[in-house]
Amino acid sequence: MSGPLAGVRVLDLSRILAGPWATQLLADLGAEVVKIEHPERGDDTRRWGPPWLKDRDGRDTGESAYYLAANRGKHSVAIDLGTPEGAAQVRALAARAHVLVENFKVGGLARHGLDWASLQTINPALVYCSITGYGQTGPNAGRAGYDAAIQAEAGLMSLTGEPDGSPGAGPQKVGVAVADITTGLYAAVGILAALRHAEATGEGQHLDLALYDTQAAWLANQAMNWLVGGELPQRLGTAHPNIVPYQAFAAADGHFMLAVGNDAQFARCTAAIGRPELAADPRFASNAARVAHRAELLPRLAERFSSAPVAHWLAVLEAATVPAGPIQTLDQVFASPQAEARRLVRQLPHPLAGQVPSVACPLNFSATPLADGRAPPLLGADTEAVLARWRA
Numbered sequence: 001m002s003g004p005l006a007g008v009r010v011l012d013l014s015r016i017l018a019g020p021w022a023t024q025l026l027a028d029l030g031a032e033v034v035k036i037e038h039p040e041r042g043d044d045t046r047r048w049g050p051p052w053l054k055d056r057d058g059r060d061t062g063e064s065a066y067y068l069a070a071n072r073g074k075h076s077v078a079i080d081l082g083t084p085e086g087a088a089q090v091r092a093l094a095a096r097a098h099v100l101v102e103n104f105k106v107g108g109l110a111r112h113g114l115d116w117a118s119l120q121t122i123n124p125a126l127v128y129c130s131i132t133g134y135g136q137t138g139p140n141a142g143r144a145g146y147d148a149a150i151q152a153e154a155g156l157m158s159l160t161g162e163p164d165g166s167p168g169a170g171p172q173k174v175g176v177a178v179a180d181i182t183t184g185l186y187a188a189v190g191i192l193a194a195l196r197h198a199e200a201t202g203e204g205q206h207l208d209l210a211l212y213d214t215q216a217a218w219l220a221n222q223a224m225n226w227l228v229g230g231e232l233p234q235r236l237g238t239a240h241p242n243i244v245p246y247q248a249f250a251a252a253d254g255h256f257m258l259a260v261g262n263d264a265q266f267a268r269c270t271a272a273i274g275r276p277e278l279a280a281d282p283r284f285a286s287n288a289a290r291v292a293h294r295a296e297l298l299p300r301l302a303e304r305f306s307s308a309p310v311a312h313w314l315a316v317l318e319a320a321t322v323p324a325g326p327i328q329t330l331d332q333v334f335a336s337p338q339a340e341a342r343r344l345v346r347q348l349p350h351p352l353a354g355q356v357p358s359v360a361c362p363l364n365f366s367a368t369p370l371a372d373g374r375a376p377p378l379l380g381a382d383t384e385a386v387l388a389r390w391r392a
Contacts, residue, residue, distance in 0.1 A: 003030020004368040008195065009390070011093050012036065012074065013081075013102040013114070015043040017147070017177055018211060019131045020070040021184030023101050026191065027073030028361035028370055031099070034386050035071065035377070036090055039078035042379040043067060053353050061352045063376070071376035072348070072358050077387065078380030087112040089387070095122045096390045098198070099191055103131040106141050116206040126204040127194040129187055135210035145211045147177040154179070154215035159222055161235045171235065183214040244290035245269075245301055248327065253309040258301075259323040263287060272320035273304050273313070348375040 008031040012023040020035075020043070027033040037043055049064035077093075080086040091113055094100055100119065102109060109115045116128045130136060133145010151157050151173045161172035190207045198204050216223065222233045225241060233241055238257070240246035245266075248255050260266050263286055267279040278284050278300060283293040290297055305313060310326060317324040328336070334345055343360055350356040356375050363370065 002368070002371045003028070004365065006030040008032070008099065009097045010034065010099040010101065011090070011097040013090070013100065013104070013109070014131060015103065016045060017070055017180035018183040018187070018209075019101050019103040020045075021181055022129070022131070022187035022191070023074065024070050024072055025184070025188045025361070026099070028363070028373060030368075030370070033074040034093065034097075034382070034390075035074045035076050036079050036081070036093075037076055037379055039080055039380060042076075042078075043071070045070065046379065053350070053356055055352050056354050063352065063356075063378070068356060068358070068376045073373035074377055075374075075382035075386050076377035076380055077383045079383070081112055081114070087114060090114060091119070091122065093387075093390055094119050094126065097123065097126060098195065099127045099129065101129045101131070101187070101191075105144065106130075106132060106136055120204065124204060125198045125202050127191055127198055127207070128204065129191055129194075129207040129209065131183060131187055131209045131211075133210065134212045136208045140212070147179045147211065148173055150179040150211040150215050154212050155219055155223075156215055159219075159233055159235060162237045163235050166237070169235075179211045179215045182218055183209055183211050186214050186217075239294075242291065243287060244294045244297065247298075249302055249305040249313075251305050251308060251310040251313055255327050256310045256314060257325050257327060258317070259325075261323065265322050266290070268320040269317065269322045272316050272322065273301075275300065275304055346372045348372060350375040351378060351381075 005026060008026070010023055010026050010031045010033040012019065012033050012035040014020055014023065015037075023033045023035070035043070041047075045067040046062075046064055048066040050060075051065045052060040053063040053065065053068060055061045079089050081090060094114065102114075107115070110118070113119075116130070119126055119128060132141070133150060134140035134143055151160075152171070156179070157171040157173055160174060162169045187207065187209045190209065194205050194207060221242060225231070225233050236247075238248040243261060245258055245260050248257050258269070260269055263279075266284070266287075267276075270276050270278040278297065282289065284290050284297050314324055314326060326332075333339060339345070346358050346360050347355040348358050358373075358375070360372075361370055
């Protein structure tokens with residue numbers, strides 16, 4: 001293994017997305033990640049298809065795209081935790097690990113002797129990360145947590161969607177499982193900090209990550225708008241609550257996103273599109289004034305932008321150094337010259353398909369560059385090799 005975490009051993013008892021996203025990032029960084037899976041079922045997401053990866057002859061392999069998205073770089077070890085023998089095997093692996101990640105229900109691993117209190121006695125330096133829907137404490141600790149429900153319950157859906165009274169109005173969830181993903185990212189950051197502490201002191205610790213907490217934490221400026229201003233944020237579609245104009249506009253042949261971040265950019269924007277008088281209007285001269293008078297400003301901009309195609313406005317705005325961008329579909333994203341230049345898609349060798357595409361880890365290190373890594377493993381593909389290597 002190469003990368004800044006080379007030599008770190010991670011025991012992954014998680015499944016679905018939040019935990020696997022955290023451990024995939026650790027694998028990208030060079031850690032040896034051993035994924036424990038039930039010998040027959042494996043991770044739930046192995047069955048979350050279609051689409052399925054195709055083999056060399058174009059037939060479905062049974063490897064789902066969902067599973068492939070979150071398990072790059074890992075080793076799969078098939079062990080049944082429900083048996084005394086299986087639990088003992090995992091305890092032996094935990095004794096040799098630096099990190100353990102799990103997302104069982106609160107208290108679910110205690111009956112197998114795989115909870116934090118049990119494993120701390122055999123590996124005092126272990127960093128033990130638990131990921132649940134609502135955390136280890138509180139009235140909801142026993143509830144199962146799923147991304148869509150967390151997006152709703154922790155406030156995100158109240159902010160997402162078209163405003164009341166508009167076509168298609170109503171709360172919407174985000175098109176990616178952002179509560180899971182961001183919890184995985186927070187978990188990885190916490191694990192790295194706990195590893196630093198363990199290396200310095202020899203003392204491990206228990207990390208308690210909750211999707212609910214994470215979702216609330218990254219409401220960011222919207223949370224502070226409420227806590228400071230006392231006024232509930234409303235759904236604004238693509239618009240920004242604190243900056244105007246900062247939203248999608250319809251051009252003659254499609255839509256684009258305009259992101260004017262300050263008054264100087266607004267002045268350049270209005271001059272570039274042939275409406276300089278808007279920047280001189282006291283109602284629109286400052287961002288605070290534009291927020292207060294967005295209802296008067298936006299129709300004027302919308303009328304102007306509807307008069308020419310997207311490409312025209314993007315060229316005009318780029319020439320004026322005003323932030324704007326096309327709203328691209330995924331085929332356009334991954335075929336773009338920028339994506340190709342940044343090597344955002346990597347092809348990894350795969351035993352059934354020959355190769356499998358993978359979206360690259362976005363971290364780029366000058367001194368410890370990351371390898372492209374291993375393809376997501378087949379169920380149980382590494383059982384014997386890992387058990388032998390970790391006993392050595």
